[in-house]
Amino acid sequence: MRDETIIDQVLRRHPRMLQDANRRATEPWFAADKHSHERFKFEARLTADILTSFRGRRYGGIGLEPIDFALKDVSFFTLKETTLIKASESVADYESIIRKHAMYFINELIEKAAIFEDFDKRDLLKIIFDNHLLGADIALCNIAGEKLPVSIFSARMAPRAMYAKGFYQQHTSAPMKSVLELGGGFGRCLRDCLTINPIETAYYVDLPLNVGLAATYLEACFPNRVNLVWDETDDVIAGKINVVTPWLIDKIDEPIDLMINFLSLHHMLQETMDYYFGNFICPKVKFLYHENRLVPRHTYEGEGSLLNVPDRAQFSIHAGPEKVANYALPNADGTPFLIAKVVAEFMVNEAF
Numbered sequence: 001m002r003d004e005t006i007i008d009q010v011l012r013r014h015p016r017m018l019q020d021a022n023r024r025a026t027e028p029w030f031a032a033d034k035h036s037h038e039r040f041k042f043e044a045r046l047t048a049d050i051l052t053s054f055r056g057r058r059y060g061g062i063g064l065e066p067i068d069f070a071l072k073d074v075s076f077f078t079l080k081e082t083t084l085i086k087a088s089e090s091v092a093d094y095e096s097i098i099r100k101h102a103m104y105f106i107n108e109l110i111e112k113a114a115i116f117e118d119f120d121k122r123d124l125l126k127i128i129f130d131n132h133l134l135g136a137d138i139a140l141c142n143i144a145g146e147k148l149p150v151s152i153f154s155a156r157m158a159p160r161a162m163y164a165k166g167f168y169q170q171h172t173s174a175p176m177k178s179v180l181e182l183g184g185g186f187g188r189c190l191r192d193c194l195t196i197n198p199i200e201t202a203y204y205v206d207l208p209l210n211v212g213l214a215a216t217y218l219e220a221c222f223p224n225r226v227n228l229v230w231d232e233t234d235d236v237i238a239g240k241i242n243v244v245t246p247w248l249i250d251k252i253d254e255p256i257d258l259m260i261n262f263l264s265l266h267h268m269l270q271e272t273m274d275y276y277f278g279n280f281i282c283p284k285v286k287f288l289y290h291e292n293r294l295v296p297r298h299t300y301e302g303e304g305s306l307l308n309v310p311d312r313a314q315f316s317i318h319a320g321p322e323k324v325a326n327y328a329l330p331n332a333d334g335t336p337f338l339i340a341k342v343v344a345e346f347m348v349n350e351a352f
């Protein structure tokens with residue numbers, strides 16, 4: 001009998017995992033009784049079709065933004081969470097539009113890489129490369145004499161893995177053997193970290209919908225490496241990419257060399273931020289590279305403030321790259337509001 005594929009496992013185990021997620025959602029990893037964000041992830045169904053071909057879909061909360069489809073915000077946000085966009089079918093010369101945007105981000109990446117003398121520039125080609133069925137639409141781009149498949153998304157995300165590795169190398173000569181991403185969308189940044197570092201064991205932790213999509217995506221990128229940790233009876237396995245639900249995060253019982261988190265901690269309640277720091281990051285994570293707002297976006301959304309996390313004092317904090325300028329969004333009453341800026345930080349845990 002053939003081994004069950006990850007897609008088969010995800011489809012078979014997803015309904016039970018959703019039940020557990022809903023039963024435990026008021027625990028501090030989500031504190032569901034105190035806010036309303038990300039609720040659809042606790043109900044969303046997964047199908048073989050979605051898992052094998054979510055490229056080009058507007059799939060809510062997995063990190064793909066209007067820019068990744070070269071679409072204007074308005075057309076993106078009015079679409080249902082799981083709508084198939086397929087802008088490629090309705091926009092003339094779509095590939096050249098994708099290529100133009102992707103090249104913009106690639107040129108930026110090359111400029112940014114100059115600050116890391118030790119960073120192997122060939123790694124940049126590996127992290128912009130995008131050839132799977134999952135993710136945003138791609139275009140062939142001429143780079144370093146090769147035609148590489150690149151998406152706007154892969155080019156736009158690439159600096160994250162570069163900064164994470166660059167800062168890591170500046171702070172330690174120890175090889176990066178383990179990595180964890182919390183709130184990783186569908187897993188692209190974890191894939192990038194795994195592609196350019198000698199990582200043996202990896203962990204991906206996210207909400208229900210995401211752990212299904214990421215398990216599929218990461219298995220497509222790294223065949224036979226994904227291990228689902230979705231149930232009390234599942235074990236974390238050394239040498240694997242362990243896709244772990246947040247309520248089972250205590251199963252991770254070894255120090256993590258590097259944790260990454262992008263645009264994710266800042267959406268959480270203060271209680272949830274404090275929980276992740278107090279129970280997991282402080283005792284287990286040596287280095288954390290993150291890009292998040294340090295203060296809430298709006299007062300009414302319930303987001304916490306990373307500045308108020310008590311355990312922040314346990315870290316020495318090094319500035320990361322300057323992020324894009326603030327932009328204005330209207331307040332609930334329509335008055336203009338300057339959104340807090342995303343800040344990049346490389347945090348060194350002084351307890352190690």
Ligand SMILES: C[S@@+](CC[C@H](N)C(=O)[O-])C[C@H]1O[C@@H](n2cnc3c(N)ncnc32)[C@H](O)[C@@H]1O
Nearest residue numbers: 029030062063183184185206207246262263264
């Ligand atoms: C805005 S998305 C960002 C995704 C990706 N990091 C990126 O930058 O493209 C926020 C991510 O955080 C995850 N997330 C939100 N609350 C979470 C929680 N309490 N525990 C774990 N993950 C959470 C979401 O499911 C989602 O993957």
